[in-house]
Amino acid sequence: MDVVILIGRILFVLVFFGSAMGHLTQTASMAEYAKSRGVPAPSAAVVASGILMLIGGLSVLLGIWADLGALLLVVFLVPTAVLMHAFWSETDAQAKQMEQIQFMKDMSLAGAALMVFAFVAGTEDLGLMITDPLFSF
Template identity: 65%
Template sequence: MDIVVLIGRILFSALFLASAVGHLTQSKAMAQYAASKGVPMAQLSVLLSGVLLVVGALSVLLGVWADLGSLLLVAFLVPTAALMHNFWTESDPQARQMEMVQFNKDIALAGAALMLFAFFAHTDDLGLTITGPLFSIS
């Protein structure tokens, strides 16, 4: 079971680490896009969200307070869904559909991250992690 959880953590974290690389290496272009979506302090927001992604994803991947890392990913995903993929403001049907897909993806990933939080904060034997959970749910 430990190996299955580790493989799941690797697969889950890979998406966020790849996104973090984009945030940190292409921050100017991403900030321009974020600004066009109305994100305040776009350049700073892109850089901070990149750091949030790195810390959250590495926490889950390595099993260093993976419960906290899961919550950090939720803290990235929910605002990103609302600010960057606000499909309800699109008038073009194709753009609206694309934004809705991205919104739903982010919300689904946030739900998965919340389940990971509960799993890590509740389970005593996490297996193949560096630390135990920071939080405890009975």
Template identity: 65%
Template sequence: MGILVLIGRILFVILFLGSAVGHLTKTRTMAGYAASKGVPAATAATAASGLLLLAGALSVVLGVWADLGALLLAVFLVPTALIMHRFWQETDPQARQLEMIHFQKDIALAGACLMLLAFFSYVGHDLGLTLTGPLFRIE
């Protein structure tokens, strides 16, 4: 089971690692987009969210308190969906559809992160192929 979960962790975090790199290397560009969506202190928020993504993704993939890493990713995803992808405010049908897709993707990934949090916390040290056990213990 350990190798299958490791492969799953690697595949899962590819999206988040790529996004973290973008947040941290293209901060001005991404901050401009965030500012257009009404995010206050967009440059600082973009850099901080990049660090949050990086910490969460590395935690999950390396298995260092992977449960905490999954929680960090969920903490990023839910506000991002609600702030950045407000499809209900779009009047253009195509823009509305695109924002709805992004909103639903973020919410679905947040759900997956919460399931991983529960899974990693429940399985604990029996998961294998991790550097540490979970930070939380869900019974």
């Protein structure tokens, strides 16, 4: 079962690593898009979100305080969903549908990250992890 959980962690964080690399290597163009969506301090927000995704993803992947890493991903995902994918303010039907899909994707990933947090913080035998959880209940 340890290997299955490790594979799940690997698959879960792939999307965050790809996105983090985009945030950290294409900051200017991503900041322009963030600015168009009304994000305050868009350049700083793009870099900060890239760092959150990278650190959170590495934490979950490597099993180094994976519970904290999962919470960092939630901290990235929920505001991103609300600020960047505000489908309720779109007037074009196609744009509204695309933003709603992206909003739901981010919220679903936030739910999965919360499940990772609960699993790591609430399970005694975590298998292939480098550290014990930071939190426990």
